């Protein structure tokens with residue numbers, strides 16, 4: 001063995017000890033770590049002939065790059081929909097690198113970590129009150145999960161007229177409908193060759209992001225005879241609006257279509273009894289997207305794709321890795337290789353398994369309920385403020401608001417606020433209007449963090 005590697009292996013304990021203390025230093029001080037870095041200059045050096053080992057690299061990293069690490073897993077990072085990382089999830093993620101499995105098959109292929117992945121999916125479905133009707137697998141994010149679900153939907157659409165799209169290519173008779181699809185759905189359509197502009201937009205209800213069911217039904221009638229894929233939002237990123245799943249499922253009984261539910265973060269509303277109605281009927285979906293790195297507080301990158309088991313044949317014909325036609329029952333000798341876009345995959349289920357096992361139903365109920373409470377508190381402040389106003393009622397865990405004095409000053413306000421590094425929010429467009437979003441998904445966010453943010457906002461307004 002090359003001498004450096006021999007030394008590294010002999011020093012493993014001290015390497016991991018230093019990683020541990022670096023980790024503790026960051027995690028125990030997350031509340032003070034800035035949510036924004038203004039000095040984004042980082043040292044750059046050419047590749048050396050002789051490396052400096054793991055401990056040396058850690059020192060160089062700390063010197064040059066650690067300052068670039070923002071408190072995105074901290075309590076006041078409210079931009080996008082950014083989850084934190086619970087201790088159990090971090091433990092699972094650390095061990096994922098240690099075990100370094102290539103998770104594919106549940107039997108026979110040497111590595112059988114897929115058994116744990118399937119078990120994790122089973123636990124997650126129990127948490128979300130979903131039946132065991134779905135094949136589930138871990139992918140990198142909701143974007144890939146939307147891609148996976150929509151890829152099988154595309155295969156299904158071709159199958160309606162006897163066309164094997166994975167072999168013969170896309171036909172243009174399929175129709176995709178959505179009211180307020182996430183940008184990643186549009187991106188998926190681009191990647192799938194369906195085309196990002198080929199979404200038939202269903203009208204939304206007045207003042208809402210949810211679909212107008214009368215318009216939806218009319219569009220179903222107009223497109224009878226063509227294979228239809230419907231993307232349902234549960235919920236939207238700006239106002240956490242939910243399409244009416246029960247009504248959509250009722251229409252699905254009348255008109256045939258593929259129902260894909262993008263429940264990237266909104267799916268976790270099922271954890272709280274008072275919100276579960278938002279997802280009622282979602283067990284009838286053909287495919288569902290769930291993000292784990294958002295409300296589940298598992299570190300990046302982690303999401304789950306669920307596709308009904310009755311579509312196994314279509315899923316395998318979409319993703320099978322060999323050119324040989326798939327033989328036999330795909331649920332026997334199950335291999336993720338034939339069910340998901342990636343071939344080699346890390347043991348991505350492990351952080352989620354640790355979280356589900358460590359915190360159980362009550363733990364996730366508390367994360368979701370706490371986020372909803374924080375959003376309400378922050379929403380109440382916005383509503384009573386002389387400077388700001390809500391752009392939509394606070395439906396769940398996102399507060400969407402604007403400055404009363406107009407969009408230009410709002411952009412300056414947000415820039416100044418974010419640069420102070422105490423709280424981070426992101427701009428968005430809601431029905432073409434610029435606004436600011438604050439999304440609450442982190443288990444660490446407490447009432448005192450809302451107060452800190454309010455103080456920051458008031459101070460920025462004084463100097464604006």
Ligand SMILES: *Cc1c(COP(=O)(O)O)cnc(C)c1O
Nearest residue numbers: 141142143182184237262264265
């Ligand atoms: C975040 C999000 C996505 C995209 O998820 P990534 O994890 O960033 O790939 C898709 N849909 C919804 C509703 C989301 O909130």
